[in-house]
Amino acid sequence: MTTTTQSPQAAPDSRTPSRAARLLADRRLPVAATALLFLVMYGVGLSRYQFYGFAEPQVFLNLFIDNGYLLVAAVGVTFVILSGGIDLSVGSMIGFTTMFTAWLVERQGLPLALVIPLALAVGAFGGFLMGYVIHNFEIQPFIVTLAGLFLFRGLCLVISKESISISDSGVSSMAQAQVSLGMGFLSIGAVVSLVVLALAFYVLHYTRFGRRVYAIGGNEQSALLMGLPQGGTKIAVYTVSGFCSALAGLLFTLYIQSGDPLHATGMELDAIAAVVIGGTLLTGGSGYVLGTLFGVLVLGLIKSLIQFEGTLSSWWTKIATGVLLCAFILIQRFMTTRKKA
Amino acid sequence: MTTTSRWRALTHHQLFWPVAVLILLLLVNVPFTPDFFSVKMTDGHLYGSLVSIVLFGSPLILVAVGMTLVIATGGIDLSVGAVVAITGALTCSYISDQADQGALSGVLLAMGLGLLAAVVCGLWNGFLVARMGIQPIIATLIIMVAGRGVAQFITDGQIITINSEPYKLIGGGYWLTLPFSIFVVAVVVAVTVALTRRTALGLLVESVGGNAEASRLVGIRSSRIKIMVYVFCALCAGIAGLMISSNTSAADGNNAGLWIELDAILAVVIGGTSLLGGRFSIGGTVVGALVIQTLTTTIYTIGVPTQTNLVFKAAVVIVVCLLQSPKFRAKVFGAKFGARFGARGSARPAAAPADPAPPADAAPKMEVS
Numbered sequence: 001m002t003t004t005t006q007s008p009q010a011a012p013d014s015r016t017p018s019r020a021a022r023l024l025a026d027r028r029l030p031v032a033a034t035a036l037l038f039l040v041m042y043g044v045g046l047s048r049y050q051f052y053g054f055a056e057p058q059v060f061l062n063l064f065i066d067n068g069y070l071l072v073a074a075v076g077v078t079f080v081i082l083s084g085g086i087d088l089s090v091g092s093m094i095g096f097t098t099m100f101t102a103w104l105v106e107r108q109g110l111p112l113a114l115v116i117p118l119a120l121a122v123g124a125f126g127g128f129l130m131g132y133v134i135h136n137f138e139i140q141p142f143i144v145t146l147a148g149l150f151l152f153r154g155l156c157l158v159i160s161k162e163s164i165s166i167s168d169s170g171v172s173s174m175a176q177a178q179v180s181l182g183m184g185f186l187s188i189g190a191v192v193s194l195v196v197l198a199l200a201f202y203v204l205h206y207t208r209f210g211r212r213v214y215a216i217g218g219n220e221q222s223a224l225l226m227g228l229p230q231g232g233t234k235i236a237v238y239t240v241s242g243f244c245s246a247l248a249g250l251l252f253t254l255y256i257q258s259g260d261p262l263h264a265t266g267m268e269l270d271a272i273a274a275v276v277i278g279g280t281l282l283t284g285g286s287g288y289v290l291g292t293l294f295g296v297l298v299l300g301l302i303k304s305l306i307q308f309e310g311t312l313s314s315w316w317t318k319i320a321t322g323v324l325l326c327a328f329i330l331i332q333r334f335m336t337t338r339k340k341a
Numbered sequence: 342m343t344t345t346s347r348w349r350a351l352t353h354h355q356l357f358w359p360v361a362v363l364i365l366l367l368l369v370n371v372p373f374t375p376d377f378f379s380v381k382m383t384d385g386h387l388y389g390s391l392v393s394i395v396l397f398g399s400p401l402i403l404v405a406v407g408m409t410l411v412i413a414t415g416g417i418d419l420s421v422g423a424v425v426a427i428t429g430a431l432t433c434s435y436i437s438d439q440a441d442q443g444a445l446s447g448v449l450l451a452m453g454l455g456l457l458a459a460v461v462c463g464l465w466n467g468f469l470v471a472r473m474g475i476q477p478i479i480a481t482l483i484i485m486v487a488g489r490g491v492a493q494f495i496t497d498g499q500i501i502t503i504n505s506e507p508y509k510l511i512g513g514g515y516w517l518t519l520p521f522s523i524f525v526v527a528v529v530v531a532v533t534v535a536l537t538r539r540t541a542l543g544l545l546v547e548s549v550g551g552n553a554e555a556s557r558l559v560g561i562r563s564s565r566i567k568i569m570v571y572v573f574c575a576l577c578a579g580i581a582g583l584m585i586s587s588n589t590s591a592a593d594g595n596n597a598g599l600w601i602e603l604d605a606i607l608a609v610v611i612g613g614t615s616l617l618g619g620r621f622s623i624g625g626t627v628v629g630a631l632v633i634q635t636l637t638t639t640i641y642t643i644g645v646p647t648q649t650n651l652v653f654k655a656a657v658v659i660v661v662c663l664l665q666s667p668k669f670r671a672k673v674f675g676a677k678f679g680a681r682f683g684a685r686g687s688a689r690p691a692a693a694p695a696d697p698a699p700p701a702d703a704a705p706k707m708e709v710s
Contacts, residue, residue, distance in 0.1 A: 086478065137666040140616055142417070142478060146603060147658040154651030269486050282479050315493035322487020329483070333473050
């Protein structure tokens with residue numbers, strides 16, 4: 001996939017662009033930049049905190065354990081952004097899923113095996129509804145998913161104003177299960193998130209559906225003229241995002257073992273930031289789901305670095321995220337103007 | 342014949358539906374609180390549900406008016422909540438550092454400082470959108486994310502409480518028997534309406550929203566207009582931030598103005614401004630903001646659990662957006678009605694000012710537009 005998208009870009013320019021220009025036009029550049037940033041940050045962490053156990057492999061694996069839910073949510077958002085849309089309902093959907101799961105397991109006594117598919121189905125259906133409205137009534141995705149944000153956060157509060165802690169033994173044993181990797185371990189949530197990432201990579205790069213997502217994000221008009229099922233793809237993209245958010249909600253429930261109406265407030269911004277930092281163009285049509293992985297890892301690493309530093313307060317996470325977001329948006333902008341010129 | 346035509350003119354007026362919804366919501370309260378419309382004079386201040394709706398709605402009206410102009414240029418500003426927090430934090434921390442918190446000069450300086458920070462945020466947003474050409478949602482997302490961090494950084498993660506008489510006036514004080522913030526809102530709205538409807542500025546804003554490139558080609562400096570509206574929006578958010586922090590005499594970097602951007606967008610949409618840009622109605626926005634505040638108050642008074650507030654808002658957003666969508670109208674009401682409705686919506690010049698016969702109890706809010 002990567003090679004097929006690369007070749008037409010370098011070829012048509014007859015002016016034999018300089019090496020630097022070609023490098024700048026490479027679609028993989030933002031992903032590489034993010035990966036490099038991650039490595040540099042990790043290196044800085046190593047040199048600063050090597051006597052505090054930063055070098056242990058488990059610190060690295062903890063990035064996946066602590067950010068598994070964000071990775072899953074960000075993968076869903078990647079689909080939406082690649083198709084040229086945006087999904088603001090992610091955080092609310094995660095919060096709603098934690099609440100819904102906790103309520104069903106604790107208050108209604110339903111078995112976990114029934115609750116998990118139910119929660120996923122509700123999430124996917126919510127995404128489907130938003131996609132349906134966006135496509136069929138031609139309302140901006142921004143405002144429809146904003147309504148979704150209100151709706152799901154409101155439904156959380158309708159279920160209960162108080163947080164519900166989960167004492168179910170199945171949940172806690174799942175939460176504490178460790179998958180040993182020799183040098184460390186991963187939680188079930190981390191493994192699930194990596195599986196989702198692999199699946200998303202396969203779907204986006206090796207299936208028809210993936211190509212349609214890129215095509216619609218690249219130019220909706222041409223995709224339509226080419227005869228691609230534009231409506232179905234759009235609805236499917238939001239369904240995928242809803243499903244991923246619900247799955248992220250389940251992982252978050254597992255991670256935190258309670259449902260709370262205020263869980264994951266504003267996580268849609270983290271997810272969008274991770275996708276953007278991962279090099280996906282906000283205009284759609286260009287980007288890699290692997291970049292999203294690096295975006296999530298960078299955000300996670302900022303959190304752990306701040307924890308290791310000890311003296312820095314939590315708000316530096318927000319400021320650092322904002323600064324990174326800004327830098328990457330400007331890089332994107334620079335790249336796209338270069339391409340046009 | 343004249344009555345029917347007058348009735349048609351009334352129902353076809355842009356503000357008819359928002360005002361009708363507002364009146365309906367106000368009337369819903371009457372069975373639950375019979376003296377809902379009564380306004381009492383106590384201690385030289387006017388008290389009553391109507392006064393408090395306007396009082397608590399003031400920050401939202403301000404933010405929504407700024408947002409209207411941004412949306413009219415086809416943009417959106419998500420950073421207003423963060424700007425509210427930054428302004429409040431900066432002003433309160435400056436006041437709390439002073440020996441005499443009641444000194445007028447110090448308070449004015451602090452407010453100026455807060456508003457200056459707001460303007461800087463607006464300039465930054467405008468720069469990213471107009472000069473760098475970044476999508477407005479994303480450009481303003483930066484300050485939305487980082488701004489809260491900055492506000493917490495200013496307040497050191499604490500809630501700064503202050504005790505300053507002059508500062509208390511702007512958000513919680515009274516003047517001429519009415520809450521002072523109502524006058525602030527009235528002045529801002531009046532100035533905005535005058536600038537946009539009595540000068541060519543409103544026309545320019547609408548033309549930039551309609552087609553920025555075409556406007557540039559006919560000689561309108563669209564990027565300058567865009568920067569201007571983002572600065573104006575941030576300034577409005579800054580004033581709202583002063584109001585919120587002054588009302589509680591505290592600055593909370595984390596929660597001040599949380600979700601206000603969503604409420605403001607909602608108010609603009611209810612007021613009939615299209616999210617696609619190109620036309621706007623300040624009067625509609627003011628009514629829209631009052632609708633949201635009334636909805637909140639109504640939910641409190643009729644005893645519905647307050648947590649359903651968000652579900653109601655979601656329902657309102659969906660219904661209003663569906664009604665604005667020409668495709669939905671065509672599908673539901675039949676093609677003819679949809680086309681007629683749609684054509685009328687787009688062909689009509691935006692926001693004819695001052696309807697001659699606004700319904701009686703909406704009159705106090707209407708006179709500003």
